[in-house]
Amino acid sequence: MTIEVEKRQKLALDAIKHAFGTEAGEDSVNLFVGHHLEELPQSYWQQHLGSSTPKPTAVIGLLQLRSSWGEDDIEFFDFTLPDEVTDYVVSVHFDGAGKIDGISMES
Structure with a gap:
């Protein structure tokens, strides 16, 4: 994993934590x-x-x-629970400038 991928993975997890319990997380993290x-x-x-x-x-x-994908694997980061108990993920998207521009729950 490159340093940029590791950096974005940490940023994505931090964004998920900050979105939880807020209106911004209502249809994503809170729902998940x-x-x-x-x-x-x-x-x-x-x-x-x-x-x-x-x-x-x-x-x-x-x-x-679970996975990172997109251009050079640094555009989308999909997180889920251990042991493959669900098909759902919390997906964090980065824009072209490297800023988070969305968090969603996907299946």
Whole structure:
């Protein structure tokens, strides 16, 4: 992974954390977390977070990079939960200037 890809991956995760609980995260991060807290069994959360009813912020802490793609793999960064338990991702898009211009939930 290049330094630029690593830098953007960190920026993307930071943006996800900052968007959570805000209006900006309503149709992306908030939706992703709420959906998975409802749909995944309590045993999944117990295994990964040590609690069968974790706090939503803990779910965000579990996110891991599934893929990066676009021109030179630095335009879109897709994050999801471990162990392939979902087809959904939180996708962060960077514009041509390297600034984040969108976060969405995709399947």
